[in-house]
Amino acid sequence: MSKVVDALSILLVIGASLAFAVGVSALGERRDLAAIYWLAVGGLVLRAAVELLRPRSSAR
């Protein structure tokens, strides 16, 4: 199970990077709403990857 969670965190980082790339590409095509959408998706997915690695509750 631990390996699955690790693999999920790797996939989330890669997915976030792809979402950022799509966002930047949309920015160049003057599709501002799509750009904001994909950049927000990338940020959230990256945040999820961080939480998978270091849950906040463990620091308490």
Add this chain to the structure above:
Amino acid sequence: MTEPSAAQGGDSHRISPTFQHNGQSALGSLRDRANTVLPGLYAWVTTVLLPSLGHGAAASARVTALLALVALLAAPLWVSSRPLLGRSLGIFGFIGCSLLTWLLLGAGLLRNPGDPLLSALGALGFTLYALGWGSQRRRGVVPEDAPNVILGPPLQPRARPHPLAPLVFGFVIASALLPIFLAFRVAEAERGLFAHAVAVLAAISTITVGARVATSLGQRRPLPGNAERLNAAAVPLALSALLFGLGFLWLVVR
């Protein structure tokens, strides 16, 4: 230990012993710093020289472009005997004169019909130039021979990296570079500047998190339970799923 450089003109900047001057020629200094000079030269040619040679470029821009080249080539000559001066010339002089050139070119820089790929490679040259200014040891020099070394048994690493860690980290770096290269495809100037800023921020965030992911693969320190990890990530994952759902709905409705 008294640094030879500290006694000369108040240059108190500490520098690795491997950089101490050994009376070598100017050509030898340039050869030793080839890891900074060559990428710097490439970046200068592609991003500073070519735009400043264009028609209508201000003469002052050409002067600052030349000064940037002088700073780039002079820095290695001083970096051993006067490290502070050498670094100031190489980092602040070269980068500052390049920036000044771009500012003086103004709209002429935007009219430059250069290939976006060339600009991207120039940016890569600047990146390698920045990395080249890190400390390096000269060939044949053993760091443990330095007088400042603390003797004793070598410290053992607390954990060995997972065999897949370099592969994961390399893949993360490659994917983080994707938005940076895509930003060069943005033709409009203001939008392109914003795209570059967003891409750099995205790349830094991705590499930061990716490095943490890659190193955590080999950690002996037990991570919290899987359920706890998944619960902690539930909120951002749910928000991501919500955004994906909204995006799908948007595609359907549109």
